[in-house]
Amino acid sequence: MLDQEALKIFEKLYEETYQEILRYIVCKCSNIEDVKDILQTVYLEVLKKLEKDISLKITKQYILGIAKNKINEYYRFNYKAKIISLFEKKDNQEIEISETIPDEFDLQTYLTNKNDVEIIWNFLKKKKIIIFKIFYLYYYSDYKIKDIANTLNISEANVKNYLYRTLKELASFMEPGGENNV
Template sequence: MVDRNAKAVFHEIYDSTNRKVLVYITAKCSNTADIIDIFQETYIELYSVITKRGENYIENKEAFVMKLARQKVYRYYSLLDRLKAVLPLTYPIRDGEEFDIYGLDIQSFSVEDNIVNEALIEQVNTFLSSKPEVIKKIFYLFYQMELTIPEIATHLSMSESNVKNRLYRTLKELRQLYQ
């Protein structure tokens, strides 16, 4: 049985840090499909620490969670690199075609809340999944996390003009394709 106090402490820490942690993980991931896994692993580890060691073990809650997130990102990609060294990166599916097991589609997210046509949403997501990871991150941070362009530029270590150009160029392509 879990201590009620441990649950309350976890929820308090989660509520005060989840947005910052999600932005950090999004900026550091090399594949947007990995964001949710790493985010969940971070908070699972936090919950484990709280239940095993108690709430007094953590002095600076935000710094502790950010450290966990940093460790999870590092471990996730170091494990992935080790697996890639042992396992093949692709396997054949048809004549001459290969399926990249590490390049799976990004998780669906809405570009605009007022798009109700499911077919159009799927087309937009397919279009975005074909774009480089940095563009996926920019869209995720801008539309899902509602960060400003300067905030995105800071998190991704890019210039504001670079973020704007990538965002607006991709939006222009979307408008042309799916008017």
């Protein structure tokens, strides 16, 4: 158990860095199921450092460094990272859409109960990891299409395609008579 002072330092660090570290891990991981595990390992390491030396100056950059090492260790020891081509032919067809993705497929229409979160989460989890990352960055981290393309090293057209296609699929999945409601 940490003493109270170390606990306060940790809580502050955690609050200040959580979103950025989470985003870093989401962008670098090979399986979305690993994110929580890696995130916890990173902050456990921070706790250990504080336990050893409470005066240690721990910055966001320092924690990002830990995250980088932990991701490398995780995939070295747990399993080899899957290499997925980001540029499969069928996904390269550009769709004429604006910079932002319109709510053309209004998911609200299909929401029915509190299980919807689980349904959407499970749907996204089954998609390619790149799709999950795009949705996370676009809807949760408020990234622009251009920033997502730069971060994930893919073209803007691909980002748009993935967003558009997946939303369409999800709407179709959730609509009455869709796969989810059969």
